[in-house]
Amino acid sequence: MNWSLLVQLLANGLIVGMLYGVVAMCFVLIYKSTQVVNFAQGEFLVLGAWVCLWFITDMQMPFIVAFLFTLVFMTLFGIMIQVVILRPLIGEPVVSVIMVTIGLSIFLQALMNWIFGNSAERFPQVFETESVNVAGLNVESAYLMSLVMSVLIMGGFYLFFRFSKYGLAMRATAFNQQTAQSLGISVRQVFALAWAISAIVSGVAGIIIGMVNSVSSSLAIIGIKVFPAVILGGLDSIVGAVIGGIIIGLLENFAEFVDGQFLNWGNLFTIAPFYVLIIILMIKPYGLFGTKDIERI
Amino acid sequence: MLQTVPASSEKADAPKDTILSVDNIEVVYNEYVLVLRGLSLTVERGSITALLGANGAGKSTTLKAISGLLKSEDGEITRGSITFDGQIISHQEPERTVRSGIFQVMEGRRIIQDMTVLENLKLGAFTRSDGGVKDDIDLVYSYFPRLKERTGLAGYLSGGEQQMLAIGRAMMARPKLILMDEPSMGLSPLLVKEVFGIIKRLNEDFGVTILLVEQNAAMALACARHGYIMENGKIVLDGPAEELRENEDIKEFYLGGSGERKSFKNIKSFKRRKRWL
DSSP states (O other), X not given: OOHXXXXXXXXXXXXXXXXXXXXXXXXXXXXXXXXXXXXXXXXHHHHHHHHHHHHHHTSOOOHHHHHHHHHHHHHHHHHHIIIIIIGGGTTSOHHHHHHHHHHHHHHHHHHHHHHHOSSOBOOOOOSSSSEEEEXXXXXXXXXXXXXXXXXXXXXXXXXXXXXXXXXXXXXXXXXXXXXXXXXXXXXXXXXXXHHHHHHHHHHHHHHXXXXXXXXXXXXXXXXXXXXXXXXXXXXXXXXXXHHHXXXXXXXXXXXXXXXXXXXXXXXXXXHHHHHHHHHXXXXXXXXXXXXXXXXXX | OOOOOOOOHHHHHXXXXXXXXXXXXXXXXXXXXXXXXXXXXXXXXXXXXXXXXXXXXXXXXXXXXXXXXXXXXXXXXXXXXXXXXXXXXXXXXXXXXXXXXXXXXXXXXXXXXTSBHHHHHHHHTTTOOSTTHHHHHHHHXXXXXXXXXXXXXXXXXXXHHHHHHHHHHHHHTOOSEEEEEOTTTTOOHHHHHHHXXXXXXXXXXXXXXXXXXXXXXXXXXXXXXXXXXXXXXXXXXXXXXXXHHHOHHHHHHTSSOOSSOOOHHHHHHHHHHTOOO
């Protein structure tokens, strides 16, 4: 048994899992407040990463400025998607809305291939040191940043939904749209806000993952990995999304360890989360924290 | 046909200060279900006005037409107009109506159950941006001391407490007009009394105008200044509350009979003859 490898992998799993949790939160946010299952979540990540990279390399901006510009871009993008594509679909059957988000995903993939090209590109080095040593573990700087960002985003979500006026308004809308309207809350604004927040946070996650690996359309795989996390946590629970994400991240890396040490199948890493997805759907279809009566698709 | 209640003398000479006037509106659900057929009513500023009627008469629809919440139920005002404070609000989005000063306390209280009492109250003040929200929360607590003790989720409150929270939430918006839809629903007689006491106090303390929809006609007419009786999507009778209380037909239909026992046969024929339309 190679214990240090296991610990290293689990640390990686935790960090990646937090990131999954962040993306899963975005997914749940949209589902909860607008009842839309967003299959294009992964493309949001890729878009954020590409746009940030474009600002850095083509516009010659320093990383921080490019990062801020990306946030602005993603805000506008999120609002635009909601207003142009999803607002006309309010009241349409769930299946139509799902078809539209799948279509959006394919459209965005093609659009990004066209604009940014097919090949993977690396972020220029942002941190001075490649990796730092934390308690005897070799952790990449980008991973550390990822951990810090994930915690910040989660904390931000908590404060936003607990204390801010608009956070409360979003929760009210998720609870009952008509009740929210009777309180003077504009449901349209809440929907646009949900998509904006989701796009911003996904963009940030995309940049982080792009810095760790490299930017290419394969980043969208995170959008698929989010499903096991979300189903595990419960489709309508933000806390569940975070916990589901962390569990999936840990499990993935544990599967990698078991596979590498004993089984040598070579692909357990990718597949393990989906076994969990199937098992969860069989034994606890509403997830760990989900509301029992929500509609399944 | 029913003879109308003779207009009282004071109603005739003093011109009323009207805050809300609903003028001959027609409401259609799902593009073909006609619910309100030419309904008109006026609400005097600073008064409590009761809107009474049987189930399905269209009382709740009237309130939703005023507040604009009709749209989320596929309803539409196809004719007539609603004027509030000199502005036409018939086709306004509900959030704008709340901003102009109308707040609806919906039927069944509609508390946000997975939030705390405090969060519910804060949401009541969603449209406000002045600094008085904190003071108003204390004010609501002084009206309903019981709410202050409840720190858990609002879903665990009793029916009466939820009704009080709903009224407190309406106070937080500082509206000019509160549309109250069946505040007595599902409450014990004692609580009903308490809730009506609170409604009266709200009206006296803040001068807020209240349009009250009720099944409990006796209670509603006891605290209202003016009353409207609806049937089949129309106003069939209206007058000062004290006159309505004395009206023989109202006694018969809404206040539980006039006391003397009638044979079943007589009641049947009486109702058939007295059908209001």
